[in-house]
Amino acid sequence: MKKVLLALFVLVVLAVAAAGGWYLRRERLVTEFAAAPVTLPSDGVTLIVPNGTGPKTLAKQLADAGIVTDPELLYLYIRREQAGPRLKAGEYLFEGTLTPAQVVEQLASGKVKLYRFTVPEGLRVEEILPILSRSELKLDLETLERLASDRTFLRKAGVPAGSLEGFLYPDTYSFTRNATAERVLTKMVERSLEEYRKADGLRKNGVKLSLLETFTLASIVEKETGQPQERPRISCVFHNRLRQGIKLQTDPTVIYAMKLLRGVYSKNITRKDLETQHPYNTYTTPGLPPGPIASPGAAALQAALNPLDCDDLFFVSRNDGTHIFCPTLDCHEAAVRKWQVEFFRNKRRQQRMSGAQ
Numbered sequence: 001m002k003k004v005l006l007a008l009f010v011l012v013v014l015a016v017a018a019a020g021g022w023y024l025r026r027e028r029l030v031t032e033f034a035a036a037p038v039t040l041p042s043d044g045v046t047l048i049v050p051n052g053t054g055p056k057t058l059a060k061q062l063a064d065a066g067i068v069t070d071p072e073l074l075y076l077y078i079r080r081e082q083a084g085p086r087l088k089a090g091e092y093l094f095e096g097t098l099t100p101a102q103v104v105e106q107l108a109s110g111k112v113k114l115y116r117f118t119v120p121e122g123l124r125v126e127e128i129l130p131i132l133s134r135s136e137l138k139l140d141l142e143t144l145e146r147l148a149s150d151r152t153f154l155r156k157a158g159v160p161a162g163s164l165e166g167f168l169y170p171d172t173y174s175f176t177r178n179a180t181a182e183r184v185l186t187k188m189v190e191r192s193l194e195e196y197r198k199a200d201g202l203r204k205n206g207v208k209l210s211l212l213e214t215f216t217l218a219s220i221v222e223k224e225t226g227q228p229q230e231r232p233r234i235s236c237v238f239h240n241r242l243r244q245g246i247k248l249q250t251d252p253t254v255i256y257a258m259k260l261l262r263g264v265y266s267k268n269i270t271r272k273d274l275e276t277q278h279p280y281n282t283y284t285t286p287g288l289p290p291g292p293i294a295s296p297g298a299a300a301l302q303a304a305l306n307p308l309d310c311d312d313l314f315f316v317s318r319n320d321g322t323h324i325f326c327p328t329l330d331c332h333e334a335a336v337r338k339w340q341v342e343f344f345r346n347k348r349r350q351q352r353m354s355g356a357q
Contacts, residue, residue: 026076027080029073030073030076030077030080033069033070033073033074033077033100034073034077034099034100034101034104035099035101036069036099036100037097037098037099038066038067038068038069038097038098038099038100039096039097040066040067040094040095040096040097040098044093044094044095044096045065045066045067045093045094045095046091046092046093046094046113047061047062047065047067047091047092047094048090048091048092049061049087049088049089049090049091049092049107050089051089052089053087053089054084055075055078055079055083055084055087056071056075058078058087058107059071059072059074059075059078062074062103067094067098067103068100068103073100074100074104077100077101077104078104081104083104083108086108087104087107087108088107088108088109088110088112090110090112090113090176091112091113091176091177092106092107092111092112092113093113094106112176113176113177114174114175114176115135115136115137115174115175115176115177115179116135116172116173116174116175117131117132117135117136117137117172117173118131118171118172118173119131119168119169119170119171119172119173119188119295120170121170121222121295121296121297121300122170122219122222122223122226122294122295122296122297123170123294123295124165124256124265124293124294124295125148125163125164125165125166125168125295128168128295129141129144129145129148132144132181132184137175137177137179137184139179139180139181139184140181143181144181144185147164147181147182147185148163148164148165148185149162149163149164153182153185156186157185157186157189157190158189158193159189160210160211160212161212161291161292162291163291164185164189165291165292165293165294165295166192166215166216166218166219166291166292166293166294166295166296167188167189167192167193167215167292167295168185168188168189168192168295169188169189169191169192169194169195169295169297170295170296170297171188171191173187173188175187192215192295195297195298195301196211196214196215196301198298198301198302199214199298199301199302199304199305199306200214200305202302202305202306203305203306204305204306204307207239207305207306207307209304209305212291213288214301214304214305215291215292215296215301215304216288216289216290216291216292216293217235217238217288217304218292218296218300218301218303218304219292219293219294219295219296219300220238220248220250220252220253220293221234221235221238221296221300221303221304222294222295222296222297222300223252223293223294224250224252224315225321225322225323226321227321227322228299230322230323231299231300231302231303232302232303232306232307232308233307233308233310233312233315233325234303234315234323235303235304235306235307235308236307236308236309236310236312237310237312237313237314237315237325238250238307239307240310240311240312240313241313242287242288244313245286246313247282247283247284247285247286248282248287248288249282249283250282251269252293252294253280253281253282253289253293254269254273254274254280254281254282254283255267255269256280256289256293256294257273257276257278257279257280257281257289258273258276258278260278260280261276261278280293310325310327311327312325312326312327313326313327313328313329313332314326314327314329314331314332314335316332316335316336316339316340317339317340318339319339319343324339
């Protein structure tokens with residue numbers, strides 16, 4: 001009997017030793033596997049992890065996609081690290097050279113794939129919406145256009161106008177694949193209102209512009225100059241004219257008015273255009289137009305509410321992106337003669353002379 005018990009004891013010891021050896025070998029394999037880098041294709045590998053995906057199924061997905069080499073070892077690693085409950089659903093982009101441990105960490109952190117688009121400053125809503133529809137988000141253009149003038153959506157988003165014109169903040173945006181048109185447009189409006197609040201915190205004493213008036217003036221400042229240092233001074237000119245009851249007479253509003261009238265955008269302004277009655281034509285209508293004519297950036301919003309102190313009532317383009325500023329009509333007329341009449345006369349003369357040679 002003692003011999004039988006001793007034999008059983010020996011067998012148990014051997015079994016435990018064998019199991020321990022197997023466990024240690026498995027742990028070593030899992031550890032080595034988790035630290036072994038895998039080089040992915042140059043454009044990376046995109047993987048969609050649906051809601052409710054379990055660790056075993058996920059491990060197979062990753063192996064089938066070539067992101068890891070062994071689904072069983074990956075599953076064992078996830079179990080060992082107790083990472084299963086932390087793994088998040090979503091669309092992931094795996095790039096470069098990654099170890100399985102780094103792959104699991106990316107899934108646990110929820111670092112999903114993002115789709116980006118950039119909206120430059122000074123664009124009109126009709127120019128911005130196609131950027132969104134052409135982006136990798138592939139938003140439906142008709143839906144975007146409908147929302148751009150949908151009163152319910154505008155009210156919910158906090159836009160104090162009948163259109164999104166001027167309230168789609170120029171910036172670079174990142175969204176996940178499932179972003180809707182409503183979500184994207186709402187985010188862009190939120191960014192505009194966020195920058196307005198920052199500008200409002202710097203508002204100069206005596207500036208009484210409402211939120212809508214601020215965006216309207218800022219959009220005109222944005223369209224009048226691409227020079228950041230000029231924006232506060234151009235804003236000063238418009239504030240002075242508004243205060244003295246002088247029409248703003250700014251060309252970008254005429255261009256915008258003609259676009260609304262004709263449905264075609266053109267930068268060429270005729271004398272007839274200047275004389276055409278329209279709420280957005282600041283040559284015929286006093287004060288600010290009814291709303292923005294483009295989307296202003298942060299600097300233009302700040303300039304609208306915090307203009308430079310100046311006596312200027314006019315500015316004239318030097319034809320190089322900068323302007324001459326004038327406090328009097330005589331100064332303005334002299335600048336027009338030099339930088340508009342004589343400048344272009346000399347330019348035409350030089351072109352004729354070079355063509356004759």
